[in-house]
Amino acid sequence: MERKEPNQLEDTVKSLLEKRSMSLRTLGKQTGIDVASLSRMISGKQKANPDYLQRMAVELGVSSDELFRAAGFDVGGTIQRGSVNDSFDFLRELLNGQRFSKQEIEVELAKYEDYARTDEGTNLIVEKFPEKRQQVPGTGPFIEQLDDMYNSFLKSSSDEERCILGSGLLYFVLSTDIIPDYIFPIGYVDDALAIQLAWSRFSLIRRDLGEKE
Known part of the structure; x- marks a missing residue:
């Protein structure tokens, strides 16, 4: 499984936060994720956590696929009739x-x-x-x-x-x-x-x- 480069998670999250007039701190509170961990993850300094991405997607009102793809996961290939x-x-x-x-x-x-x-x-x-x-x-x-x-x-x-x-x-x-x-x-x-x-x-x-x- 390959990851796409560059990691687009930070731009995607910032854009979604701006659309909802929401701060990263508020997102952290609503998801129960420490804001420092959240910041490190979306900036690419910490490996993306699937559970965190799922929680973020719920609060940001988008499909989890969108955040998984932004984080570099090739979601389209997760469930295939392959090997x-x-x-x-x-x-x-x-x-x-x-x-x-x-x-x-x-x-x-x-x-x-x-x-x-x-x-x-x-x-x-x-x-x-x-x-x-x-x-x-x-x-x-x-x-x-x-x-x-x-x-x-x-x-x-x-x-x-x-x-x-x-x-x-x-x-x-x-x-x-x-x-x-x-x-x-x-x-x-x-x-x-x-x-x-x-x-x-x-x-x-x-x-x-x-x-x-």
Whole structure:
């Protein structure tokens, strides 16, 4: 994941503050961020904190994407149907080195596979997925892959396929995310990676079946 140069966060924040006749000190109070830390971050002296950017976006009345891009994050590439490993590299950078691993998501998916085999797990997916799906704003590859997974889950008659697809859908539906969904837009990144991992396994199974036929 590449950052754009130069960092435009300072100009963007100053412009937004001016439009709202708001001072940096007021923004600090409203976001609960120390004004000195805020000043260092927007001037580029301190690495941009995703949580701070999200809080600032709320108070400044703009989408968090705008501040993420201004800070140098290539937000447009966060949730794509690309390499899973590339996505994890992006996530580590976005979270400023916070501990996060592919294995953590794989452990959760493995737990959900057994649950997806049960009638209770299946009913939960069918009942809760449409509602949770509506909470995800925007469009794009993540949404397309999410819908493809749900439709494939409903159509598949294979127990193995359904438990793999179901594990990804249960990760999305249940509120046990490694990154909370309310931290938008990055709150859905681990959901997207879980979907990618499950979909990759599903695709391998379908490919293997095709080669045997």
